[in-house]
Amino acid sequence: xxxxxxxxxxxxxxxxxxxxxxxxxxxxxxxxxxxxxxxxxxxxxxxxxxxxxxxxxxxxxxxxxxxxxxxxxxxxxxxxxxxxxxxxxxxxxxxxxxxxxxxxxxxxxxxxxxxxxxxxxxxxxxxxxxxxxxxxxxxxxxxxxxxxxxxxxxxxxxxxxxxxxxxxxxxxxxxxxxxxxxxxxxxxxxxxxxxxxxxxxxxxxxxxxxxxxxxxxxxxxxxxxxxxxxxxxxxxxxxxxxxxxxxxxxxxxxxxxxxxxxxxxxxxxxxxxxxxxxxxxxxxxxxxxxxxxxxxxxxxxxxxxxxxxxxxxxxxxxxxxxxxxxxxxxxxxxxxxxxxxxxxxxxxxxxxxxxx
Ligand code: TXA
Ligand code: MG
Numbered sequence: 001x002x003x004x005x006x007x008x009x010x011x012x013x014x015x016x017x018x019x020x021x022x023x024x025x026x027x028x029x030x031x032x033x034x035x036x037x038x039x040x041x042x043x044x045x046x047x048x049x050x051x052x053x054x055x056x057x058x059x060x061x062x063x064x065x066x067x068x069x070x071x072x073x074x075x076x077x078x079x080x081x082x083x084x085x086x087x088x089x090x091x092x093x094x095x096x097x098x099x100x101x102x103x104x105x106x107x108x109x110x111x112x113x114x115x116x117x118x119x120x121x122x123x124x125x126x127x128x129x130x131x132x133x134x135x136x137x138x139x140x141x142x143x144x145x146x147x148x149x150x151x152x153x154x155x156x157x158x159x160x161x162x163x164x165x166x167x168x169x170x171x172x173x174x175x176x177x178x179x180x181x182x183x184x185x186x187x188x189x190x191x192x193x194x195x196x197x198x199x200x201x202x203x204x205x206x207x208x209x210x211x212x213x214x215x216x217x218x219x220x221x222x223x224x225x226x227x228x229x230x231x232x233x234x235x236x237x238x239x240x241x242x243x244x245x246x247x248x249x250x251x252x253x254x255x256x257x258x259x260x261x262x263x264x265x266x267x268x269x270x271x272x273x274x275x276x277x278x279x280x281x282x283x284x285x286x287x288x289x290x291x292x293x294x295x296x297x298x299x300x301x302x303x304x305x306x307x308x309x310x311x312x313x314x315x316x317x318x319x320x321x322x323x324x325x326x327x328x329x330x331x332x333x334x335x336x337x338x339x340x341x342x343x344x345x346x347x348x349x350x351x352x353x354x355x356x
Contacts (some may be wrong), residue, residue, distance in 0.1 A: 009125050009187040017185050019134035020045075021140060023080050026182055028145040028159045029129050030189025031121040033094045033198050033217070034152040034307070035159050036065065036142030038129075047141050049107040053163065053182040056148040061111035063198075064118045064139040067130035068092050075118055075139060077102050082211065082228040083203050089227045092122035094194050094218045098202040115204040125189040144197060145186075151252055151314075151342070154192040154307045161311075178282065194218045195304040196334050199332060201232050209233070216333040218303065252314035254279070255346035256321045258339060261285060264324055269351060271320070276353045279313035281306075282324035291316040299331045306335060310342060319353060 009017070017027040024046040025037050037053060039046035041064045051058040064075060070266035072079055072087065077100040086097060101109075101116035110116050118139075121127070129138060144152040145159045153159045160166050163183050199217030201224055202209075213221050225231040259267055261284055271278050279291040283302055287294040293309040295302045313321045323339060326332050 008189055011128075013187060014125065014128045014132055015288055017129055017187055018134075020185055021129075021138075023132050024049075024186075026050060027129070028122050028153075028156070028163075028183060028186040029126055029140075029142070030156065030187060030192060031065075031126045031142075032123045032192055033121070033143040033194045033196065034154055034192050035156065035189075036121075036126075036140075037145035037159075038065070038140040038142040040133075041109050041139035041141035042104070042106065043107040044106040047106060049182050050141065050143060051108075052141060054146070054148050056134050056143065056185060058108070059111045060143075061115075062109055062114060062141045062143050063096050063115060064109060064116055064143050065126065065130060066118060066120050066139050067133075067136040068120055068127060070120065070130075070136070070139075072118070073102075073247075074115055074137075075102055075105065076100060080203055080206055082206065082230075085227050086201070086203075086224065087120075090219055090223075091120040092127060093120075094122070094198040095119060095224075096198045096200045096215075098200060098204050098214065100204050115202075117200065119198055123189055123192070127189075128215060129187065138183070149251060151307050151310050152197060153197050154304075155190070156188045158188045158308070158311060159186045163191075179188070191304070193304065194300075195306060195308075196338055199224075199334070202235075216337050218300065220330065220333070222330065250323065251342050252310050254314050254318055254321050254347040256310070256322045256323060256339075256342045257346055257349055258325045258343055260325045264322060268322065271350065271353060273353060276314075276320060277318045279316045279318035279321045280324070281321065284328060285324055291318055299326075299335055302326060302332075303335050306338065320349060 020027050021040050024043050026049050028035055037050055038048050083097055096117050096119040097117050098117050105116050146152050146162045199219040200215040202212040202214050211232040212235050214235050220233050280287055281293045283295045283297045295305045
């Protein structure tokens with residue numbers, strides 16, 4: 001993996017990026033959770049370019065990012081008190097609210113649903129970009145800046161790797177030219193401090209469903225309950241579609257399997273005896289070879305390093321990425337949710353590798 005010094009984008013780069021957005025182009029930008037692939041939320045042709053660049057189905061809604069102090073009622077038709085309380089408590093920050101959408105929100109943003117996802121990120125480069133774009137009055141529609149289904153990017157280099165931008169800069173004119181042409185600007189902001197995507201709470205059906213936790217993240221259900229006085233429920237089948245809730249997501253190319261520490265050492269020995277090349281991600285085991293990554297044993301530190309670890313281990317040419325199962329308590333919900341989806345589709349992989 002190429003390493004590049006993280007020089008944070010300056011005023012000139014941010015002003016140029018805001019102009020690209022205003023002209024209907026795409027800009028990748030850092031947020032505290034993961035890097036986003038942004039377009040003017042009020043320009044359906046620009047939003048369509050996001051779907052094209054990501055290779056994402058265009059009925060999946062995208063989150064609208066707004067500057068601090070933005071007028072919520074411009075974007076949202078009906079603002080319950082709970083939304084105002086959560087905005088006051090957690091914005092700018094890693095919390096997305098799903099609310100009834102205002103009538104001018106394009107279908108391209110809402111995936112044709114009657115709701116809109118909205119958040120105000122806390123990363124200083126994101127805030128500077130949102131404040132420069134349309135004088136702070138615009139909204140930037142932005143999913144994570146990765147190809148559909150891949151691991152989300154937590155550095156600008158991850159974004160360039162996803163969209164083949166270095167190859168493009170080097171003068172290559174092959175298959176990457178298409179996405180390279182759609183996205184040419186990645187604002188630098190260093191590694192994303194949270195490392196997993198924002199918590200998503202649906203407040204659009206409060207009267208019938210109460211608050212619903214669509215995606216766990218750094219801000220916990222308990223923290224939300226402490227502010228609004230009601231614990232968000234897990235989504236039921238009537239909940240709106242959220243692509244981050246698809247079973248297979250955040251997946252590297254190499255199969256990923258989780259094992260508790262007690263089983264891991266024996267499985268590793270068995271696999272290695274068969275000549276299987278295994279990359280390891282752990283939090284309690286002492287790991288140090290280049291195909292092993294030791295993450296901190298606390299949920300915030302683990303989340304911060306998780307996606308980079310998955311990407312790096314994917315580059316080791318291993319047959320399998322083995323992850324030491326993290327603790328299962330509430331504080332680890334966001335991490336375990338992302339790992340469960342990385343693992344999806346890899347069931348039985350150890351047995352089949354041992355068979356060969
Ligand atoms: O942390 C984040 O939220 C990052 C950064 C860039 O802000 N963004 C992000 O976007 O994770 P994306 O598109 O990868 O995931 C957004 C999730 C998707 O699962 C999408 O379906 C859901 O939010 N979503 C957006 N609008 C929605 C809506 N109106 N109703 C239900 N789900 C919605
Ligand atoms: Mg995503």
